Amino acid sequence: MSGFRLSRFSREKLSIFWSITGPTGPQGIQGDTGPTGATGAIGPTGSTGPIGATGPTGATGPQGVTGPTGPIGTTGPTGATGLQGIQGVTGPTGVTGPIGATGATGATGATGVQGLTGATGAAGSSGVVTGVQYYAYQVTGTFAAGLTASTWNVRNLNVVLPHGNLDGVYTSLAANTITFQPGKYSIFVVASLFAVDRNMMRIQDTTNNVIIGTGLSTFGNAQNSVAAILNALSAVNVQIQHWCQTTNGAGQGIEQIGLPTAANSYMIVKIEKLSY
Numbered sequence: 001m002s003g004f005r006l007s008r009f010s011r012e013k014l015s016i017f018w019s020i021t022g023p024t025g026p027q028g029i030q031g032d033t034g035p036t037g038a039t040g041a042i043g044p045t046g047s048t049g050p051i052g053a054t055g056p057t058g059a060t061g062p063q064g065v066t067g068p069t070g071p072i073g074t075t076g077p078t079g080a081t082g083l084q085g086i087q088g089v090t091g092p093t094g095v096t097g098p099i100g101a102t103g104a105t106g107a108t109g110a111t112g113v114q115g116l117t118g119a120t121g122a123a124g125s126s127g128v129v130t131g132v133q134y135y136a137y138q139v140t141g142t143f144a145a146g147l148t149a150s151t152w153n154v155r156n157l158n159v160v161l162p163h164g165n166l167d168g169v170y171t172s173l174a175a176n177t178i179t180f181q182p183g184k185y186s187i188f189v190v191a192s193l194f195a196v197d198r199n200m201m202r203i204q205d206t207t208n209n210v211i212i213g214t215g216l217s218t219f220g221n222a223q224n225s226v227a228a229i230l231n232a233l234s235a236v237n238v239q240i241q242h243w244c245q246t247t248n249g250a251g252q253g254i255e256q257i258g259l260p261t262a263a264n265s266y267m268i269v270k271i272e273k274l275s276y
Contacts, residue, residue, distance in 0.1 A: 143194075
């Protein structure tokens with residue numbers, strides 16, 4: 001329409017047409033909310049208003065937790081001494097304390113003057129035991145002799161032990177037999193044994209065929225013993241005899257090893273001469 005132009009009259013008519021306002025149409029649909037505008041600058045602070053009246057006092061709150069104890073203050077100066085009070089009643093006696101340690105021994109006093117010699121007392125009686133002697137069965141480097149079952153075996157004796165005072169006077173040893181001269185004697189015998197099961201020893205008067213005493217009834221590998229009192233009215237021969245259940249070629253004892261310089265003792269006989 002670049003070549004179209006309105007005449008003046010036509011333009012005036014259109015102007016009159018557009019200037020006439022018609023009735024208001026219905027409200028259109030609300031458009032979308034536009035974006036928030038920028039925040040304006042902060043205005044100046046207003047003047048302080050007058051102070052209001054004081055409000056009523058509020059109720060008292062609950063008591064708070066007690067705080068920690070403060071440090072102890074310095075001790076004040078000692079006050080003047082008061083007047084002495086009336087004496088109190090005496091209290092009960094206390095418990096006795098422990099005995100103290102014994103004091104050191106004092107120095108020995110000087111020796112006193114020798115007293116007069118007293119009168120001689122009556123003669124005392126002689127002791128009950130007037131002599132003692134030991135005999136033994138000892139072997140070096142080998143087992144002892146054997147024992148045969150179900151018979152009275154004569155135990156070996158072959159050594160007169162030193163320092164006794166009866167041998168050759170009241171007693172003597174030969175062929176496993178001790179000869180006693182008349183008198184009263186205490187006899188004690190201890191002997192080893194080995195693997196003969198049940199067994200017992202006795203002291204036998206072979207002169208009169210009388211048992212002087214029997215010993216313990218034992219079992220196993222240990223030792224046996226017998227003791228008795230002999231009242232010899234005349235010279236008698238005595239043997240130590242041993243009965244056993246089981247035969248053993250070393251029944252009278254086994255050798256101790258590791259003792260090359262010491263004899264093995266398999267029986268010891270102690271004899272005491274009595275005076276009563």
